[in-house]
Amino acid sequence: MRIHRNCAPDLQTSEMLALSVIFALFLCSDSAQVVWRRGDAAQIAVYNDSSYTVSVQNPSGGYDLWLQNASISVYCNNVWHSTGDGSLLLRSSGDSEGAHPYLGIFVSYTFIWLARDSVSETPYETSFLYFPTYDFFVFTQSFPVGANGTSAPQTGTTKPGYEFGSATIPSSRFPSFTTGAPSLLNELGMLCWQGRFAYDDVKWGVGLSQFEGGEEAGPLVLFDAAPATGLRPRALVYSSFDNFKTAITSPPVADGASTSIGSGISGRVASLPVQFTVSFALFASLQGINDAVHEWGVACRSPTTPSASFPTLSPTNSATGRTTGPCITMVTGTCGRKGSRLRRTFSSA
Secondary structure, three states: OEEEEEEOOOOOOHHHHHHHHHHHHHHOOOOOOEEEEEOOOEEEEEEOOOOEEEEEEOOOOOEEEEEEEOOOEEEEOOEEEEOOOOOEEEEEEEEEEEEEOOOEEEEEEEEEEEEEOOOOEEEEEEEEEEEOOOOEEEEEEEEOOOEEOOOOOOOOOOOOOOHHHOOOOEOEEOOEEEOOOOOOOOOOEEEEEEOOOOOOEEEEEEOOOOOOOOOOEEEEEEEOOOOOOOOOOOEEEEEEOOOOOOEEEOOOEEEOOEEEEEEEEEOOOOEEOOOEEEEEEEEEEOOOHHHHHHHHHHHHOOOOOOOOOOOOOOOEOOOOOOEOHHHHHHHHHHHHOOHHHHHHHOOOO
């Protein structure tokens, strides 16, 4: 992998100090600059202030903004660190390229953060990966030196119907999306699977009022609630991509003046090993919900992927040591066992 990072140089002279001040003023200007943009059916745009958007292609060939980022945050040493209040410090950023063993070549953009508190400084990295072969995105977050004190508070957020009152709040949040304007999360159609098995509980509607998230939530589908006449609804499929037993997405929670959903590591995990990574996948289709779910499954189980496994960075959950096998059955089973039921529910989608 070749990585190009934009790091601030050491200040050696007054001239360099002056340049750094000018550069800082530029970054603080009202107009954020796009530093990375990829995708066809959907596009992710990343800005120099670490904000990002997800837009979906419309019938005229332009793009409609569907998702706007919320704050990036991480809970370690029993303290929240967030871009929202400035307690999560940006150290550097840059683009990279490489290859995945199943999905092929990718290009990416990474932000490197520092969660600094009275106990220690914990590095935290967030990356956007784009796989052009499948027009497929992966959001990755990693902990180069691990992390301690990551058991995030769950007061008032567990679901009594879930086994063990499972956690719904992750201890890290990337990606995260606001439900407020300009994001359309409260206006898009929503389809989700919840429960220990894919067939336990299927919910759909407009907005996220029925999305409970947490450890027993499956893939989330967002789609045009009122597609243009004669056209199938455009759709996004969002899911965990690896380390399934610790990867969760929260239900909408308070976030400043609005609410947001965020994905990361289960808040029940007390500490993370060195180089721990968790990822989430995003796939878009302009040909309806069924096509989106099918093609998402194709990308996740590409022709070069061994039939008995889902593409993952590790065959086990390195935070808990448990196999990911049962969750592989649940997630990929959605494309198989649930396929006929999905087609009956959305016969025109």
